[in-house]
Amino acid sequence: MLKISDLKVTVDGKAILNGLDLDVGPGEVHAIMGPNGSGKSTLANVIAGRDGYEVTSGSVAFMGNDLLSMAPENRAREGVFLAFQYPVEIPGVANIALLKEGLNAARRHRGEPELDALDFLKLVREKLRLVEMKEEFLYRSVNEGFSGGEKKRNEIFQMAVLEPRLAVLDETDSGLDIDALKIVAGGVNALRSEERSVILVTHYQRLLDYIVPDRVHVLAGGRIVRSGDKQLARDLEERGYGWIDSSAGAATA
Amino acid sequence: MSAMEGHAAPYVEAQQGQAGELPAAGIAALDRSRAKALEALGERGLPSQRDEDWKYTSIKPITRSRFSPAAPGTDCPEDFVAAAAIENLDAWQLVFADGFYLPPRSKTNGLPEGVRVAGLADALTQNPQPIADRLGSAMGEIPHGFAAMNSAFVGDGALVEIAPGVQLEKPIELLFVSGCSGEGFLSLPRNLVILGEGSQASVIERHLSFSQERSLSNSLTEIILEKAAALDFCCVQDQAERTFHVGGLFARLAQSAKLKATTVTVGRAWVRNDARVNLDAERALVSLDGAYLAFGRSHVDNHTHISHNAPECTSRECYKGVLGDRGHAVFHGRIVVQPGAQQTDSEQSNQNLLLSANAEIDTKPQLEIYADDVKCAHGATVGQLDEAALFYLVSRGVDRETARRMLTQAFAAEVLEGVEPPALQTYLASRVSGQLSSAAAQVSAP
Ligand SMILES: Nc1ncnc2c1ncn2[C@@H]1O[C@H](COP(=O)(O)OP(=O)(O)O)[C@@H](O)[C@H]1O
Ligand SMILES: [Mg+2]
Numbered sequence: 001m002l003k004i005s006d007l008k009v010t011v012d013g014k015a016i017l018n019g020l021d022l023d024v025g026p027g028e029v030h031a032i033m034g035p036n037g038s039g040k041s042t043l044a045n046v047i048a049g050r051d052g053y054e055v056t057s058g059s060v061a062f063m064g065n066d067l068l069s070m071a072p073e074n075r076a077r078e079g080v081f082l083a084f085q086y087p088v089e090i091p092g093v094a095n096i097a098l099l100k101e102g103l104n105a106a107r108r109h110r111g112e113p114e115l116d117a118l119d120f121l122k123l124v125r126e127k128l129r130l131v132e133m134k135e136e137f138l139y140r141s142v143n144e145g146f147s148g149g150e151k152k153r154n155e156i157f158q159m160a161v162l163e164p165r166l167a168v169l170d171e172t173d174s175g176l177d178i179d180a181l182k183i184v185a186g187g188v189n190a191l192r193s194e195e196r197s198v199i200l201v202t203h204y205q206r207l208l209d210y211i212v213p214d215r216v217h218v219l220a221g222g223r224i225v226r227s228g229d230k231q232l233a234r235d236l237e238e239r240g241y242g243w244i245d246s247s248a249g250a251a252t253a
Numbered sequence: 254m255s256a257m258e259g260h261a262a263p264y265v266e267a268q269q270g271q272a273g274e275l276p277a278a279g280i281a282a283l284d285r286s287r288a289k290a291l292e293a294l295g296e297r298g299l300p301s302q303r304d305e306d307w308k309y310t311s312i313k314p315i316t317r318s319r320f321s322p323a324a325p326g327t328d329c330p331e332d333f334v335a336a337a338a339i340e341n342l343d344a345w346q347l348v349f350a351d352g353f354y355l356p357p358r359s360k361t362n363g364l365p366e367g368v369r370v371a372g373l374a375d376a377l378t379q380n381p382q383p384i385a386d387r388l389g390s391a392m393g394e395i396p397h398g399f400a401a402m403n404s405a406f407v408g409d410g411a412l413v414e415i416a417p418g419v420q421l422e423k424p425i426e427l428l429f430v431s432g433c434s435g436e437g438f439l440s441l442p443r444n445l446v447i448l449g450e451g452s453q454a455s456v457i458e459r460h461l462s463f464s465q466e467r468s469l470s471n472s473l474t475e476i477i478l479e480k481a482a483a484l485d486f487c488c489v490q491d492q493a494e495r496t497f498h499v500g501g502l503f504a505r506l507a508q509s510a511k512l513k514a515t516t517v518t519v520g521r522a523w524v525r526n527d528a529r530v531n532l533d534a535e536r537a538l539v540s541l542d543g544a545y546l547a548f549g550r551s552h553v554d555n556h557t558h559i560s561h562n563a564p565e566c567t568s569r570e571c572y573k574g575v576l577g578d579r580g581h582a583v584f585h586g587r588i589v590v591q592p593g594a595q596q597t598d599s600e601q602s603n604q605n606l607l608l609s610a611n612a613e614i615d616t617k618p619q620l621e622i623y624a625d626d627v628k629c630a631h632g633a634t635v636g637q638l639d640e641a642a643l644f645y646l647v648s649r650g651v652d653r654e655t656a657r658r659m660l661t662q663a664f665a666a667e668v669l670e671g672v673e674p675p676a677l678q679t680y681l682a683s684r685v686s687g688q689l690s691s692a693a694a695q696v697s698a699p
Pocket of ligand 2 (some may be wrong): 040
């Protein structure tokens with residue numbers, strides 16, 4: 001699904017990712033953990049195609065294609081979805097208008113007919129139920145005046161409508177109470193399938209109780225310094241990142 | 254003869270040549286006011302950039318060649334009027350060709366009792382005195398040469414008079430089509446809208462170009478709102494590139510009267526608007542808004558002036574502009590709180606979105622406060638599209654151009670959302686989006 005090799009990224013000349021390797025197979029859920037500032041959001045943004053990140057070496061293949069040469073809208077249409085760590089408020093653009101535009105763009109891209117208004121409404125209503133959001137959220141401006149939790153849920157709602165092949169969730173669990181966390185986890189689990197993959201960027205083991213990952217990676221100093229199964233997340237929860245950092249130093253020496 | 258007077262001279266002469274044939278000529282009050290306006294036009298001439306209020310607007314494109322005042326009798330073809338109709342808008346409609354009322358193209362049947370809607374020239378011919386008494390009263394002092402020109406020629410236009418207590422359930426649309434007479438004509442419509450005590454109405458003033466030919470539309474609307482009257486007014490300026498439009502909106506509000514006036518400038522014309530609102534008595538309320546697009550080489554200048562002349566009045570002003578290509582826009586908003594106008598509540602904002610490095614905005618909000626117990630806020634912003642918002646839309650699969658258009662439209666939407674009825678709002682939104690897409694199609698994305 002996604003194969004990242006020796007990815008090096010700088011921002012304003014500052015090296016953030018320093019040779020990152022990651023291989024996510026179809027149907028797999030990978031968790032990426034790591035201290036603040038270790039480059040998790042940078043990785044997520046580079047996958048989504050945001051400006052301002054310079055890839056100085058390495059490659060990212062998505063479904064066997066060179067992801068980095070694709071325009072961000074085409075990445076989305078091919079099935080890459082980023083749930084933002086900080087979803088932006090867009091006054092004047094209704095949630096439903098964005099979803100309709102985005103979904104139909106993807107359908108055109110795949111050579112499928114656009115959904116008519118009725119089918120579209122049916123689809124979004126069904127997905128709203130999945131994340132337990134009220135219908136009024138459809139007609140409100142994207143994220144405008146939403147609480148922190150509502151914004152995160154809206155990200156999952158959009159993901160559910162767009163049905164991506166690869167979803168990258170950047171700290172979608174941060175700031176959520178336990179009920180909201182369960183809803184978000186439910187949304188992600190509903191999407192899980194043989195041909196869909198998920199990358200969960202998170203600080204906490206808590207989310208992984210609800211979305212059980214196949215692999216857990218620790219990102220530090222701009223690279224994956226340790227990988228393991230879900231037990232690794234538990235160890236991190238107990239012991240913090242200190243022990244990882246030192247062993248990473250030894251590994252790169 | 255100075256250059257200024259020189260520019261005015263052909264219009265002074267033209268007026269002198271036809272003064273005797275203007276509607277209700279010979280009625281002393283009208284003769285006097287026309288002569289006074291003519292004198293002002295001759296003495297002050299047409300405005301130049303030396304005038305502080307015209308600093309950023311050159312009238313050279315207008316004075317490059319002279320325009321001849323259009324004569325009555327020109328038609329605007331039925332199919333043009335039909336094609337221009339606003340979808341789903343149920344309204345009474347008065348149609349004007351180069352400023353002259355066209356009864357056969359208009360729809361005024363079924364107007365309720367207490368509502369008078371007529372061509373101004375007809376009304377002047379029938380019973381001039383009451384109209385002569387009110388003409389010019391909302392404007393007060395003549396602000397510039399174009400208003401003087403309009404007043405010197407005052408003849409046809411629309412008269413809308415609503416009797417006290419009458420609530421109009423449908424809007425009245427005044428449709429002005431300029432350029433019907435051909436190349437190089439000048440139209441000078443003068444409109445008078447009077448709402449009696451406690452009455453309520455909605456008026457749409459829409460300006461279109463008949464063709465791509467050069468025309469000058471010098472239009473002036475006076476609005477008089479008696480006690481507790483409420484008017485919803487929307488001026489739509491949607492003209493072609495070679496149309497020059499000078500628009501005047503002069504309103505006086507009595508106690509507890511309410512005016513909501515929105516001016517929407519789309520199209521490609523050269524436009525100068527002067528809006529002046531006098532809040533003359535307690536608790537009057539005005540909401541003066543505008544949305545303007547300046548693309549191609551178009552020029553849009555909005556000068557507004559709200560005067561709080563009495564205590565406890567409220568004014569809300571929000572003008573938003575989107576500029577691209579080599580578009581040039583000017584906003585100058587004056588709010589004056591006169592001595593004694595205590596408990597004034599006033600907010601003003603002008604926000605501009607610059608989509609091209611070659612576009613230009615000159616904005617100047619101006620507060621003058623001569624009372625101490627007031628609440629006033631104003632501000633102006635000039636910015637670009639928010640990159641984070643753009644990326645958010647693009648990351649959902651929306652192409653960059655569409656994303657830009659969605660955000661641009663969202664920016665203008667704040668002003669359009671207040672427009673009633675919904676059919677008009679839908680129409681304006683589609684005109685704005687149509688123009689944004691055609692502008693986008695003409696420039697390659699950066
Ligand atoms: N747009 C940017 N401009 C400058 N520095 C940035 C930018 N984005 C991220 N950084 C820097 O890159 C490093 C990694 O940031 P980020 O990827 O957000 O980390 P994480 O998500 O793991 O907390 C940090 O030191 C941060 O300050
Ligand atoms: Mg982050």
